[in-house]
Amino acid sequence: MSKILMKGNEAVAEAAIRAGCRLYFAYPITPQSELIEYMAKMMPKVNGTFLQAESEVSAINMVYGAAGAGKRVMTSSSSPGIALKMEGVSYMAGAELPAVIINVQRGGPGLGDIQPSQGDYFQATKGGGHGDYRMIVLAPSSVQEFADMAAEAFDLADKYRNPVMILADGMLGQMMEPVEFKPAKTQEEIDALGNIHNSWCICPNEDGDAKHHHEINSLEIDPSVLEKHVNELYEKYGRIERDEVRFDTYNVSDDNEILCVAWGTASRIVKSAINELTAQGKSVGLIRPITCWPFPYEAVAEAIGPKVRKVYVFELNTGQMLDDVKIAVQGKVPVTFWGKVGGIVFTPAEIKEKLEACF
Amino acid sequence: MTTEMICAGFGGQGVLTIGRFIAQAAMKEGRNVSWLPSYGPEMRGGTANVSTVVSDEPIASPIVSFPDVLVALNQPSVDKFAPSIRKGGVIIINTSMCPHGCKRDDVQKVAAPMSDIAQEIGSQMVLNMLAIGIIIGKTGLIKYETIEEELNSFLKEKNPDLLEKNLTAIKRGIEIGQK
Amino acid sequence: MEVIAKRPESLTKTPFTYCPGCLHGVAHRLIAEAIDEQGLINKMAGVAPVGCSVFAYKFFNFDMAQAAHGRAPAVATGIKRARPDMHVFAYQGDGDLAAIGTAEIVHAANRGEHISVFFVNNAIYGMTGGQMAPTTLPDMKTTTSPYGRKVDDIGYPIRVCELLATLVAPYYIERVSLLSPAEIIKAKKAVSKAIQYNKEGRGFTFIEFVSTCPTNWGFDPVKSRDWARENMLPFYKPGVFRDKGEGVE
Incomplete structure (x- = not known):
């Protein structure tokens, strides 16, 4: 293709x-x-x-x-x-x-x-x-x-x-x-x-004798039943957190002095800046969460190399994923944030300037 | 090798198409490309611009801070983007619509009355092809044959007359670019 | 022994949870009987609203979805589009359909969506405790119109059948009442026709039931029916507003 x-x-x-x-x-x-x-x-x-x-x-x-x-x-x-x-x-x-x-x-x-x-x-x-x-x-x-x-x-x-x-x-x-x-x-x-969900979803009774009554419903009026339901959901979310975390790293190594965290569009701009800094001999890594939920808390923590002095979060907002990064870093190194808002996308030059100021 | 280009002009001058054809052709030639338009209300009548990146490496940012090539089809585009052209980069200026030109002397300038030339060829619709020709002539970013093949594929049957005018415009542009 | 009356197969054995004298149970039964009669139980799906009939998904004996407040026609649309071989209805009350869900019902009707909508109008919000509905009559007292519905302030009640009848697409629109055995028999005919049209894939069908709310109106069941006859029916006149099958445009 x-x-x-x-x-x-x-x-x-x-x-x-x-x-x-x-x-x-x-x-x-x-x-x-x-x-x-x-x-x-x-x-x-x-x-x-x-x-x-x-x-x-x-x-x-x-x-x-x-x-x-x-x-x-x-x-x-x-x-x-x-x-x-x-x-x-x-x-x-x-x-x-x-x-x-x-x-x-x-x-x-x-x-x-x-x-x-x-x-x-x-x-x-x-x-x-x-x-x-x-x-x-x-x-x-x-x-x-x-x-x-x-x-x-x-x-x-x-x-x-x-x-x-x-x-x-x-x-x-x-x-x-x-x-x-x-x-x-x-x-x-x-x-x-189209049929994998037939055990629970709205679908015709193919066999008239094996009649089903499937309910598509989020209402559980009995608190104890709702409690059970929410706990089951919570257990499911736990499995997702365990099995479905996705992330990508770029230039992450033990030489990193700065570790950047950015997602989506922002991460591309950061990559460009890292390329330019690498050419100047400055070691900066990037970890990019691919799943924002479940968030790659452990991966972010593990990406912090021994020489990392600062974790730098870049987003096109006023600092939202920042909270998750702070949870991941747990205060082990300082976490800094810079972002652009208003629908303005930061440029590689701007990110480079921010990162250069850390050296 | 990475070439970052911004094409800018009034909405309707076909700047988005310039970037698109360059990206399309470069992709056909096996290179990595990205095409990022300005969008929204300014696309009609205001200043439209598109950032196109062509690279042998995977493209990190599609946003161009310092273009290697600027195609400016009107004066506001020169004023807005010329200051950020990389030193030694290329600016292609449509002098028909840029009365004040470009003041920088550390870039390579290709200046031509592009709107007038397009009219001579037969239509303002070929202004963008003229620009593509100049880009090819000046930078060799893509091959003429790739564009020709591209245009053939969707104009040969539909509008052979327009195809001919487009190819004429590209060839003329190449001449201007090579001067 | 000859069976002269039995629970429709289309109803589960779950006992209704409605108040004494409430007519939701009657409406449920009419729909269930019609589905039985048309032999559609294995291909039927229903959508329950938010309101007193929120538990309708427990009462009908086929696949049911429970929708967010007002959204039943949109949910029914999704089901019908996903399972065109099934027959789908939505069941809604007046607050659900004529206030928060106005857009959904108007546009489902306007698309001529191949679903049936059963609309129970008792001029009040029952489940939440007797608040004013979009169909509450002028000067009628409710917990949120304690001095009576002031039409200069909050406007007049909405006649949904008349409103939907301005649209080109709907195939069948009828208003019936459930206030006496004779009216219930008449209502059954309308419900049967809607389900039959649904089975035949004719288009959008809509039945409004003029009903009562003894609990929130503050009357006993018998008096509430009398009150409805005297006050509701003059404003919400029963009748066929559209029946393309019978040439009523």
């Missing part, structure tokens, strides 16, 4: 279809418009469902219904729209429904602007909806990774019966890079996927 030059928004949509997603419900918002438009164009060609909902709230509840019916389903939006979807995310976590949600983040709070931002880290990882739940959050840093995460997100959602978010941003959505797609799932594979 040859490489195609594609926008992140389109690449992730194509990859989702290839991963067997045949249901997509969403509401238009910048800067994810290419995603919904791609789905509008391509879903009918694969006999899939594209539905432009009346609101983000409706869209996420359509996702709830389709996920409750056991099928691979996706929605996408950008920050303010994701905020509206959070009610549905909480319900899906409570009802243990698998679904994929894409957030192409833009500047906030409020209407904010439409430029790239990482302002929704807290919203995504610390419970944007109500109640005691967790959502798996994958953060891509390239168009290729954005696309690859579609299949991974569906697999994780199916495996744990939990909503999974791909937390991208306006830059990843809008930029074009070469992307190579995995082969599309065959109709047989998709049909098989």
Whole structure:
């Protein structure tokens, strides 16, 4: 398969279809418009469902219904729209429904602007909806990774019966890079996927004698029953924390004097700065959480080499992942933060300047 | 080897397409590329710009702080981006729309009345192809043949007349760039 | 021995939890009977709302989803689109459907979504303790309109059937009442027709039940029916607002 030059928004949509997603419900918002438009164009060609909902709230509840019916389903939006979807995310976590949600983040709070931002880290990882739940959050840093995460997100959602978010941003959505797609799932594979949840989901009684009554539900009015349910969820989240932590390192070595921590778009800018500093003989490493939840606490701690004087966190916000980094570092070395907000993406030159000042 | 380029101009001048064709062609030639547009309301009528990176290495940041090549199709683009061109870099200026030019003397300048030349060839629609020609002529960033193949693939059937004008514009650009 | 009455197969054995005199149980039974009669139990899915009928997912004997407040038509849409071979209905009360869920019901109807929606209108929020609903009548007292619904301040009650009948797509819209055996028999015919249309894939079908809330209205069951007849029916007139199957446009 040859490489195609594609926008992140389109690449992730194509990859989702290839991963067997045949249901997509969403509401238009910048800067994810290419995603919904791609789905509008391509879903009918694969006999899939594209539905432009009346609101983000409706869209996420359509996702709830389709996920409750056991099928691979996706929605996408950008920050303010994701905020509206959070009610549905909480319900899906409570009802243990698998679904994929894409957030192409833009500047906030409020209407904010439409430029790239990482302002929704807290919203995504610390419970944007109500109640005691967790959502798996994958953060891509390239168009290729954005696309690859579609299949991974569906697999994780199916495996744990939990909503999974791909937390991208306006830059990843809008930029074009070469992307190579995995082969599309065959109709047989998709049909098989469509039935893996039949033991609990809404589905027809194939055999009239073996009648089932499946309930898609997050309501447990009896406190002791709800307590049990939440504890079971908590146990599941523990398994996810144990088995699904993903991260990437760049230039991490025992010579590092500074260890950077950055995710998504921000990590790419930091890499450029590290390259320039390496050329000057300065050793700086980078650890990039790929799963924002579960956060790679141990990996961050382990990446701190013996000569590291400072852990430097760079984000396109005012310091959100910073809290998780501090938990990981546990005060062993100083943790510093620098970020840009307002939808402004910092440049390699700016990061380089910040890092140079540490030497 | 990494080349970082910014193309900027008024919305409608086709600056995004310049970057896109360069990225597309470079990708075909086996190199790593990224294409990062400005987006939003400024895309219509305001100043649009696109950062394109072509590299033999994996591309870290797609954001260009100090371009090796600047294509400036109007004066605001010169004013905004010329100060950050790397020393010894290239600025391609559309003098039809840049009355004040570029004051820097530590960069290589290619100045031509690009809008007028495009009109001569037949349409403002070929302004971007003229720019691509100049980039090829001046920097050799991509091969002419790759672009020609690319244009052939989607214009030969659909609009042979426009194809011809585009190829003329690229060739003319190459001449200007090689001067 | 001849069986003259039995629990519909489409109802579970879970006892209803509704108040004495409440008509939700009647509405549930009519829907269950119609599903039995159409032989749809193995291909049926329902969506329960938030409100008094929040536990409807326990009462119907096929796959059920419980939706967030007002979102039942969106959830039903998702199920139907994911499982087009199944038949789907949503069951909603007046606060759920006509206040917080206004967008969802209007747009599901406007898409002509192939689902049935059963709407129980008793002019009050029951579960949360008798607050004013979008269908609360003018001057009617509730816990959040203690001086009566002031239409100059909060507006008039919404007639949902009439509202939806302005849309082109809906296939069948009828308002019925559940206030007497005769009305219940009539209501059953409407429910059966909606389920039949649903089975035949005709389009969006909508039944409004004019109902009562003895507990929050503060009347006994008999008086609450009289009150509904005198006050609800003049404002919420029963009738067929749309029946494309019978040429009623």
